[in-house]
Amino acid sequence: MPKLPLRDLKRVIEEQQALLGGVVENVFQCEPRLFVLRIDPGKRTLVCDLTAGRARVVLTEEPPPTPPSPPVLATILRTALRGGRIAAISLPAEDRVVYVDIEGARGGRSAAAAPTPRTRYRLVLELFPRFPNLLLLDGDGRVERTLDGEAARRRGNPVGATYSLPPAPSLPPEEELVHATPEGDFPVNHQIDRLFRERARPEAPDTGKAIARLRRMREAVARDLREVEDPERLREQGRTLLAGFDRLRKGMTKFEGVEIDARLEPHENVDRIFERARKAERAPPALLRRLGEIDGMIERAEAGELPAAAALQGRRAGREAPRLPYRTFRSAEGRRILVGKGGGDNDQTTLKVAGPHDIFLHVRGSPGAHVIVPLDRGEEIGEQTLLDAATLALHYSRSRRADRAEVTWTPRRNVSKPKGAKPGLVAVTHERVLLLRREPDRLARLLMTAGAGE
Numbered sequence: 184m185p186k187l188p189l190r191d192l193k194r195v196i197e198e199q200q201a202l203l204g205g206v207v208e209n210v211f212q213c214e215p216r217l218f219v220l221r222i223d224p225g226k227r228t229l230v231c232d233l234t235a236g237r238a239r240v241v242l243t244e245e246p247p248p249t250p251p252s253p254p255v256l257a258t259i260l261r262t263a264l265r266g267g268r269i270a271a272i273s274l275p276a277e278d279r280v281v282y283v284d285i286e287g288a289r290g291g292r293s294a295a296a297a298p299t300p301r302t303r304y305r306l307v308l309e310l311f312p313r314f315p316n317l318l319l320l321d322g323d324g325r326v327e328r329t330l331d332g333e334a335a336r337r338r339g340n341p342v343g344a345t346y347s348l349p350p351a352p353s354l355p356p357e358e359e360l361v362h363a364t365p366e367g368d369f370p371v372n373h374q375i376d377r378l379f380r381e382r383a384r385p386e387a388p389d390t391g392k393a394i395a396r397l398r399r400m401r402e403a404v405a406r407d408l409r410e411v412e413d414p415e416r417l418r419e420q421g422r423t424l425l426a427g428f429d430r431l432r433k434g435m436t437k438f439e440g441v442e443i444d445a446r447l448e449p450h451e452n453v454d455r456i457f458e459r460a461r462k463a464e465r466a467p468p469a470l471l472r473r474l475g476e477i478d479g480m481i482e483r484a485e486a487g488e489l490p491a492a493a494a495l496q497g498r499r500a501g502r503e504a505p506r507l508p509y510r511t512f513r514s515a516e517g518r519r520i521l522v523g524k525g526g527g528d529n530d531q532t533t534l535k536v537a538g539p540h541d542i543f544l545h546v547r548g549s550p551g552a553h554v555i556v557p558l559d560r561g562e563e564i565g566e567q568t569l570l571d572a573a574t575l576a577l578h579y580s581r582s583r584r585a586d587r588a589e590v591t592w593t594p595r596r597n598v599s600k601p602k603g604a605k606p607g608l609v610a611v612t613h614e615r616v617l618l619l620r621r622e623p624d625r626l627a628r629l630l631m632t633a634g635a636g637e
Contacts, residue, residue: 186236186238186312187238187239187279187310187360187375187379188357188358188359188360189277189278189279189357190357190359191359191360191361191371191375192239192274192279192281192310193274194361194371195239195240195241195371195372195375196240196272196273196274196281198242198369198370198371198372199229199240199242199272199369199372200272201369202222202227202229202242202269202272203269203270203271203272204268204269205222205223205224205225205227205268205269206222206223206224206266206267206268206269207220207221207222207264207265207266207267207268207269207285207288208221208222208223208265209221209261209265210253210257210260210261210264210265211249211250211253211257212250212253212254212256212257212260213247213248213249213250214234214247216232216233216234216315216330217230217231217232217233217234217247218230218231218232218233218257218260218317219231219246219247219249220264220283222269227242228242228243228246229241229242229243230242230243230246230247230376231306231308231317232379233308233309233310233315233316233317233330233331234315235312235313235314235315236312237379238279238308238309238310238311238312238315239310239375239376239379240281240283240308240310241372241373241375241376241379242369242372242373242376243372243373243376244373244376244377245376245380256328256330259319259328260306260319260328263288263304263319263327264285264288264304264306265288266287266288267285267286267287267288267304268285268286268287269283269284269285270284270285270286270303271283271284272284275348276348276351277351278348278349278351278352279309279310279311280307280308280309280310280348280349281307281308281310282305282306282307282308283305283306283308284303284304284305285303285304285305285306286302286303286304287303288302288303288304302321302322303322304319304320304321304322305319305320305324305346306318306319306320307319307320307346309334309338309349314331314334314337315331316329316330316331316334316335316338317329317330317331318330318335318340318346320346323345324345324346325343325344325345325346326340326341326342326343326344326345326346327342328342329341329342360374360375360378361374361375361378390484393484394481394484394485397477397480397481397484398481400477401474401477401478401481404470404473404474404477405474407466407470408466408467408470408471408474411463411466411467411470412459412460412463413463414460414461414463414464417456417457417459417460417463418457418460418627418631420441420456421453421456421457421460421627421630422623422624422627423438423439423440423441424438424441424443424449424452424453424456425453425623425626425627426623427439428449428453428583428584428623429584431443431449431452431453432449433445433446433447433448433449441456443456450578450579450583453630454630454633457627457630457631457633458633460631461631461633461634464631508523508524508527508528508529508531508532508536509521509522509523509524509528509531509532509536509555510522510524510633510634511633511634512571512575512629512630512632512633513629513632514556514565514567514568514571514572514629515567515568515571515628516565516567516568518556518557518564518565518568518571519556519557520554520555520556520568520571520572520575520629521536521537521554521555521556521557522552522553522554522555522575522576522579523552523553523554523555523607524552525552525607526606526607527606527607529552529553529606529607530553530600530606530607530609532553532555533553533555533595533598533609534598534600534609536555537555537557537595538557538558538595539594539595539596540558540559540560540561540562540594540595540596541555541556541557541558541594541595542555542556542558542564542569542572542592542593542594542595543555543592543593543594543595543597543598543611544556544572544573544576544590544591544592545576545580545590545591545611546576546577546580546582546588546589546590546591547588547589547590547591547616548589549580549581549582549588550580550581550607551576551577551579551580551581551582552575552576552579552580553607553609554572554573554575554576554579555595556568556569556572569592569617570617570619570625571625571629572592573590573592573617573619574619574621574622574625574626574629575626575629576590577590577619577621578626585621586620586621587618587619587620587621588618588619588621589616589617589618589619590616590617590619591611591614591615591616592614592615592616592617593611593612593613593614593615594613597611597612597613597614598610598611599612
């Protein structure tokens with residue numbers, strides 16, 4: 184996708200002078216970085232696309248679909264600009280920065296509130312190929328809102344600052360996208376808009392190549408299915424490690440016939456075995472479903488119906504899920520149990536994630552994980568859930584080799600962070616103490632539930 188040449192942008196803005204005096208009827212945010220202003224008279228649609236690589240501000244003949252409810256920034260823009268008249272659309276410098284001045288807006292008057300004075304706003308559209316941005320300025324030129332706060336700060340225009348233009352670049356010669364002026368209203372705007380939309384559409388895959396790719400995908404999934412490990416055998420290996428846990432040592436490569444990683448701590452080897460068992464147990468149904476999906480796509484492709492480009496991405500990973508500060512398990516009674524991953528993650532889990540009525544557990548007198556059992560107000564913790572949570576607290580502590588341990592537990596509201604305390608260190612009041620005996624079978628069952636409910 185080419186960037187919008189400055190010469191074409193000047194022609195676009197020149198045509199948009201016909202919008203001056205028009206009223207902003209509404210503002211929409213159709214995509215995370217795509218905004219639309221509906222302008223009357225003429226029911227014109229001004230598209231402000233701040234997507235990297237395709238940034239532009241053009242009048243369109245094909246308005247994009249609008250969402251049923253506006254996101255936060257769209258609501259702010261709508262409140263500020265709706266009802267205002269377009270006073271100016273300009274290029275203040277030899278750069279891809281566009282000013283859209285709107286005056287006479289009510290600034291958010293509602294039917295129930297007293298009328299507010301009419302005011303003036305300026306939309307700044309920074310149409311750079313990389314990190315384009317939208318900024319809303321008040322009547323004094325101060326930045327009220329931004330689409331990309333980090334980009335605004337890097338350019339010296341954070342919220343609250345008086346807006347200043349970025350340094351003008353030295354632009355190399357650029358080839359125009361529109362060489363001749365076509366007929367009709369706003370011809371350059373519409374031609375630029377059509378060009379960008381056409382080039383943004385994904386190309387249809389070639390039939391033969393698509394089928395070949397689908398067959399390769401099918402073989403890869405079938406191979407994964409053939410290579411799935413036996414979950415029961417892995418569980419038995421995990422039980423073997425837990426039964427002899429007090430004899431496990433870092434540096435071992437094998438323990439009672441079970442191959443382990445010499446680089447890992449004993450509890451990490453145990454966790455890894457049970458993680459493999461969980462994946463082996465869950466994999467076959469998912470892989471069989473995927474095989475069915477691919478077979479259906481192959482059948483439709485052979486009949487001439489090409490699959491969508493997204494379907495041909497195979498097993499490419501999607502956007503990574505946000506990192507959680509805790510591991511999640513399920514008790515025998517079906518309760519979620521959260522286990523902090525250590526240090527600052529413990530603080531985050533206990534002080535930010537947990538509610539005041541949740542139960543907090545920790546091995547007494549030993550560094551280790553904070554464990555949280557979510558509860559509703561007035562709800563009591565079940566005996567088996569308490570034992571399960573205490574078992575996890577012991578396993579993820581430095582006392583994990585002990586046969587017995589004292590585990591502190593109390594509602595989360597009785598836990599606080601002393602000022603200046605190290606990460607993971609908290610103060611506990613009104614605590615109860617559970618004398619716990621280590622149960623390898625209970626721990627094995629719990630480790631098989633890791634990841635439940637995340």
